[in-house]
Amino acid sequence: MSFGNAFFDPVTGDVKICDNDNVTPNGTVAGGVKGTPRFMAPEIVRGQAQPSRNTDRFSLAVLLFYMLMISHPLEGAEEAKIKCMDLPAMRKLYGDNPIFIWDPKNKKNRPVKGYHDNALVYWDIYPQYIKDLFIESFTTGLNQPAKRVTENQWLEALAKLASGIIVCQSCGAKNFYDDEKGKAGHLCWNPKCRDVITIGSQIVIGEGKKQIHIPIVAGAKLYSHHIRGDYDMQTPVGEIIVNPKDATKWGVRNLTDENWTYLKEDGSQLIVPSGKAATIAKNVSLDFGTVTGRFE
Structure with a gap:
């Protein structure tokens, strides 16, 4: 897993894995090819392991870090000290x-300003749950392959990231909702702005770490993953609409073939059939059948 065999369509988000001539069964290696420099797990760099699911999970984490941070997770001050990136230097840095x-416990390899600027800028753009997965991948995961972040954990987090995009009312920059900051703690990442972002109503689906916040804006979609947990962020199951006769009234249209249940604050319930809309109101919930969402 590296730059050479992962491709994605920036318009649709579709991902393709190509150039897989060296793919082998878990724990085996063909033709002596063990991976791509800078993407290989430390135990492979040290010559202590063969490629496996766990080493692939390390490579996946490196690739995702590159995609989101436009930098390498292990290249900081220690890399900046290296005068010649020869094999011994690479083994020390990556193995x-x-x-x-x-x-968070070892600041020895922090990014160097003027040298690792992407890492310095992009890290603070992302919410804590994304940072936590990278911290787990490159602290515990460096030496305990069996505890590396799985592909399903990444799918959950990336779906949540895509769902929680909030727009700065001052400059229009897109930001990410961070559960730990709540509604009142978001500053626009744009260095020319840095205004406090006003966050309006949201649909909050799920509980705990799997909780997803979806901003209520006209035309916003709920996708299959939001109510079924199937990682499908392409198939819409609901849509935020505005009442054409009264712009102060908003709703969520049911785009599925199943009924939803509208749960009022007083405990009464209404059925929301396919094609119909549920009125958005505070302290009201929607039972989608497999999970419940509430309006906040």
């Missing part, structure tokens, strides 16, 4: 003594 640039 014998890898240190995550944002390791």
